[in-house]
Amino acid sequence: MKVTKKGEEVEIIGVQPEVGDQAPEFSLKNLKDEMVNLSDFAGLPVLISVVPDIDTRICSLQTKRFNQEAANVEGVKFITISNNTKEEQANWCAAEGVDMEILHDTEGTFGEAYGLFIPEMGRLARGIFVIDKDGTLVYEAISTEIAEEPDYAAALDKIASIL
Structure with missing residues (x-):
């Protein structure tokens, strides 16, 4: 798959899981150096917001938006990666x-597991994944233009529909 960064085409490697697939397991560290696994949230819907670089404007906006939503939506685990x-x-x-x-x-x-790595940038592509309480991927949106905000409403509507 190819996406663009400010109009310039960049390639992401790997194969994205498809809606209806079991979400690929992952294990990553949080800010407390604790290992966090997707399976830790079994039984809860999960929204994963993926940003290329937290220190850039669009990534900052996206993360702050989902942080605000996390405070208003109960029973959902919101994660930024x-x-x-x-x-x-x-x-x-x-x-x-x-x-x-x-x-x-x-x-x-x-x-690699979610097919979002951009080798020439050494960064992840921008994306949003919604996983239901059974671990099934029910929504995915990979931004075709990295420098643009994602469709927050579509992801939040999908979360609301599975609560």
Whole structure:
């Protein structure tokens, strides 16, 4: 699959899981250096917001938006994943007052499992995944233009429909 960054085509590697598939398992560390697995949230719907670089404007907007939604929607686990280091994520969260679960994929394992890694940038593509309480992927949206905000309403509508 190809996406663009400010109009310039970049390639993402791997195969994205499809709606209806079991969501691929992953294990990533959070800001407390605790290992977090997708299977830890079995029985709960999960919204995964993937951003290329937490320190950029669109990624910041996306993460803050889902942090606000997480405070208003009960019974859903909201997660943000980026390639940023733990320190970069922690500094950003402290500066922005964000307290949602933030995971760092510095090894690229999530990017490979979900087909979102952009080798020439060393970053993840922008995407949103919604997983139902049984672990089935029920929504995925990979932004064709990395520099644009995703469709928040579509992802949030899908979450509301499975609660």
